[in-house]
Amino acid sequence: MNFFKNKATFLFIFLIILFVWACEQDTQWKGQPPIKKVSTETVPIQLQYKGIFDLGDGVFISNDYNGARLNGAARTNDTLISVLITPENSPINMSPWYGFKIWSETEKEISVKLTYTENAFHRYYPKISKDCSSWKVLDSLKYQVVMKTRKEKEVPKNLTMQISVSKDTLWISAQELITLSEVDSWMDELLSNSFVSKSIIGESREGRPISLLKIGESDDQKMIITISRQHPPEVTGFLAMKAFVETICSDIEIAKKFRAEHNVYVVPIVNPDGVNNGHWRHNFGGIDLNRDWEDFNQPETSAIRDFMKEKVTQTGGKFYFGVDFHSTWEDIYYTISSELKGNMPGLVPKLIDAVGNELPNYKPNVRPNPGTGHKITSAAFFFYEFGAESLIYEVGDNTPREFVRKKGEVSAMKLMDLMMK
Ligand SMILES: [Zn+2]
Structure with a gap:
């Protein structure tokens, strides 16, 4: 028997299509989750230590400019530098901004790993600039992201990027730097x-x-x-x-x-x-x-x-x-x-x-x-x-x-x- 000759089956399929369509429409107008009222009385924040970090082997990294964020940097091995990004205070929404500049006395390829405080996770893909004015997104072949499970969800834990460094300063930032x-x-x-x-x-x-x-x-x-x-x-x-x-x-x-x-x-x-x-x-x-x-x-x-x-x-x-x-x-x-x-x-x-x-x-x-x-x-x-x-x-x-x-x-x-x- 031809499947669609059965009117009841046809009606059933039609209703399913209608239901799926209605659900899809609904997701476009899904209500905003209620925003909780919280205390907005001033609390202390943690200031960054601003300066130039000497990472050895002629490589330097700095957060000494407006809009920068870099809370620590260390050489992990010959080719890997790890940086620490922490928030101004917590609890805080997970939008870890980072920004630093890096240069080297000799031209070389190095890796920079962005690490965060324990409960945080990575959000912004790196943007790079050679003049701190025009920015481009770092090629996705040039970074790897490690995932972790947080509140039963998979989230990016950290990111390691490969960059070429030289005497010319390279700016690295979470988004285009607009201060x-x-x-x-x-x-x-x-x-x-x-x-x-x-x-x-x-x-x-x-x-x-x-x-x-x-x-x-x-x-x-x-x-x-x-x-x-x-x-x-x-x-x-x-x-x-x-x-x-x-x-x-x-x-x-x-x-x-x-x-x-x-x-x-x-x-x-x-x-x-x-x-x-x-x-x-x-x-x-x-x-x-x-x-x-x-x-x-x-x-x-x-x-x-x-x-x-x-x-x-x-x-x-x-x-x-x-x-x-x-x-x-x-x-x-x-x-x-x-x-x-x-x-x-x-x-x-x-x-x-x-x-x-x-x-x-x-x-x-x-x-x-x-x-x-x-x-x-x-x-x-x-x-x-x-x-x-x-x-x-x-x-x-x-x-x-x-x-x-x-x-x-x-x-x-x-x-x-x-x-x-
Ligand atoms: Zn916002």
Whole structure:
């Protein structure tokens, strides 16, 4: 008997296909796991010893620059050097940032093993640079990863890379090194536009300025807040923010019209101490800043809160949109539940759909927050305090940089388009 002549069997198979399809749809809109409220009161951090380590045989390694992280180095044998990477304090999210430079009096091939504290595991594939400005990913044939079991999951324990060293310094880093000086130069470039201005809205715990850009020539009735680098290693999120902001500053017609009606406020580096000290995650107070948007125990979060509150009080305007750029394993949007209405209901789902439709072969991965009313993270604070339609824009650590840029540009275009309608 022909299998498909049996109607019941056909219906059964159809239902299975429907079920598998529905499950797949569901994974694209899987709810965000609840974020636990933790204490954000300042705790001590461990500072790095900064200097040049003489490893013998004419080889030297250094962490004596901004954004570096190297907590120890030792020669294991003729050709192997082991380095130790530890966090600023713990407990901490596993994003072990590392950065050091290495050189040798004579040209040779050596291996460098990245080792971490016992509970940590490796996250970032090495990026290398000969001028500390242009970076490339180290060829995957040039490193080996050893795995271990942690909480019943296989995770990378350490990584050993083969590199050529010479008198010319080689920089090795978890991601492209973008510290405060690079960001200052970028802001200076934007300041050549008459519609961009910069101010200092506060000081970090270690005394660095929290810089804010204002883009636009409107009367502050319609405002947007954009932030990045609460978590220092999250460079891909920063690159997306850069593309997003540059598109709003560009001389395309919609951007000009948009800037006449809206002001976009940008804090490119929320955690300058963490960035320049090469932290894994926290600020100089040992705190994950993206857990401090309810209690405001840290100066960095407080500066942004005070700025936004003052703006609204002084102008009577509203924040319509808020976006906080981050990086994780993959591209994800953490959104506020679409059942909750802010100042422009539906803006975020429409934006994500429009971006998804514009980019071929890209399916947005969205994780709505159940909506507890807790302002633990920035996006929740922007929404519950100001009614700004908000989201956390996560970019994958390994997402191709060209795509990061493209999506950042498209996001800005679609946002301007939707907000002008
Ligand atoms: Zn983050």
